[in-house]
Amino acid sequence: MDFFIQNAYAQGAGPQGDSTSFIIMMVLMFAAFYFLLIRPQQKKQKAHTELVSNLKAGDEVLTAGGILGKISAVSDHYAVVTISDNTEIKIQKASVSMVVPKGTYDEA
Numbered sequence: 779m780d781f782f783i784q785n786a787y788a789q790g791a792g793p794q795g796d797s798t799s800f801i802i803m804m805v806l807m808f809a810a811f812y813f814l815l816i817r818p819q820q821k822k823q824k825a826h827t828e829l830v831s832n833l834k835a836g837d838e839v840l841t842a843g844g845i846l847g848k849i850s851a852v853s854d855h856y857a858v859v860t861i862s863d864n865t866e867i868k869i870q871k872a873s874v875s876m877v878v879p880k881g882t883y884d885e886a
Contacts, residue, residue, distance in 0.1 A: 830871045833857060838883040842873045848883050 833839070837849045839859065847859035850866060857874070860866050 826872075829877065830874060833871055833874060833877070838878045838880060839874045840876050840878055841869060842875045845869075846878070846883055 833849060833852055835849050835852060838847070839849060839857075840846050841859070845859065845861060845867070847861040847867075849857050850860045851858040852871070855871060856868050857871050858866050858868050
């Protein structure tokens with residue numbers, strides 16, 4: 779039953795690790811965070827920025843709010859999206875989550 783109880787050492791009296799092993803562990807943890815969290819997020823952000831900059835009239839889009847429509851006009855920061863007959867909304871271009879294939883939006 780001794781494996782449940784850990785030894786308590788006085789400050790500075792216990793086994794001491796090498797400071798280089800601590801630095802190596804910190805570098806390895808940072809590398810893991812970079813490749814598993816930071817780098818994929820940067821790639822995703824770059825792809826979304828490219829998508830937003832390539833929007834043009836006639837594209838069929840899906841917004842972050844789930845609205846499906848066809849772009850009728852584009853300005854620097856906004857796009858006018860037609861969502862039904864005689865119904866247009868003005869949205870921020872950054873709220874476009876994806877461009878859907880042509881024919882997905884049906885104006886019926």
